[in-house]
Amino acid sequence: MKTLDQIAEEIRAHKGCGFEPCETCTNEVPGEGNSNADIMLIGEGPGKNEDLQGRPFVGAAGKLLDELIESIGLKREDVFIGNVVKARPPGNRDPKPEEIAHSWPWLRNQVAAIKPQVIVLLGRHAMDLFLPDLRISAVHGQAKRYRGQVYYPVYHPAAALYNGSLRQTLLDDFAKLPKVLEKAKALPETEVAIEPVGPAAELLTKKSPAKEPVAAASAQTAKSTTEPQQKPLF
Numbered sequence: 001m002k003t004l005d006q007i008a009e010e011i012r013a014h015k016g017c018g019f020e021p022c023e024t025c026t027n028e029v030p031g032e033g034n035s036n037a038d039i040m041l042i043g044e045g046p047g048k049n050e051d052l053q054g055r056p057f058v059g060a061a062g063k064l065l066d067e068l069i070e071s072i073g074l075k076r077e078d079v080f081i082g083n084v085v086k087a088r089p090p091g092n093r094d095p096k097p098e099e100i101a102h103s104w105p106w107l108r109n110q111v112a113a114i115k116p117q118v119i120v121l122l123g124r125h126a127m128d129l130f131l132p133d134l135r136i137s138a139v140h141g142q143a144k145r146y147r148g149q150v151y152y153p154v155y156h157p158a159a160a161l162y163n164g165s166l167r168q169t170l171l172d173d174f175a176k177l178p179k180v181l182e183k184a185k186a187l188p189e190t191e192v193a194i195e196p197v198g199p200a201a202e203l204l205t206k207k208s209p210a211k212e213p214v215a216a217a218s219a220q221t222a223k224s225t226t227e228p229q230q231k232p233l234f
């Protein structure tokens with residue numbers, strides 16, 4: 001299995017794929033933090049400041065994320081912070097499904113290297129990649145267990161920069177995170193399957209026909225587990 005450092009090196013050295021974000025970015029942004037983190041936070045993708053510095057969440061949204069992490073007695077170095085896509089989509093546009101699919105193997109390898117107890121999904125782009133058919137407005141602050149992994153969807157910190165009332169919502173949701181972590185640690189161990197869902201997952205399936213039977217099987221799992229995972233885990 002690749003180490004976090006090896007994955008980061010691979011991402012930074014990456015070029016020539018033809019995808020617009022990778023071709024136009026100043027720096028790829030692999031993510032950073034504790035390789036033994038209990039909590040991994042996944043955002044959407046680098047913005048302007050992140051692109052310039054090659055580090056995740058260092059702009060205005062990052063300042064709020066730091067406050068949220070500190071509000072529960074942790075520091076940035078205690079957690080791992082990453083993104084769905086590793087290069088800035090030009091003009092901060094939404095990442096396209098094919099760009100999300102392109103970045104997926106790195107993100108999957110990062111999750112596999114860290115084995116976090118809880119993955120905090122920052123906003124809908126991260127949520128839609130890991131949890132099918134949910135709305136962030138309905139499920140923020142509710143822990144979900146899906147294919148063995150505990151997820152905790154919350155609003156993206158940038159949303160609170162535009163809508164001030166979401167700041168308190170984020171603080172309230174983060175306040176529940178230590179309890180979620182405690183309960184996640186107490187769950188009986190089961191096998192964890194980190195597989196993408198949504199449009200990016202469909203592209204990945206199309207691109208690698210050899211994997212089709214597995215993908216088809218997991219699509220069925222996704223369907224059959226949609227119902228229970230609508231309910232809060234704890």
Ligand code: URA
Pocket residue numbers: 043044045046047050055056057058059061062083158
């Ligand atoms: N927004 C994100 O989703 N990720 C970052 O790294 C910065 C802002």
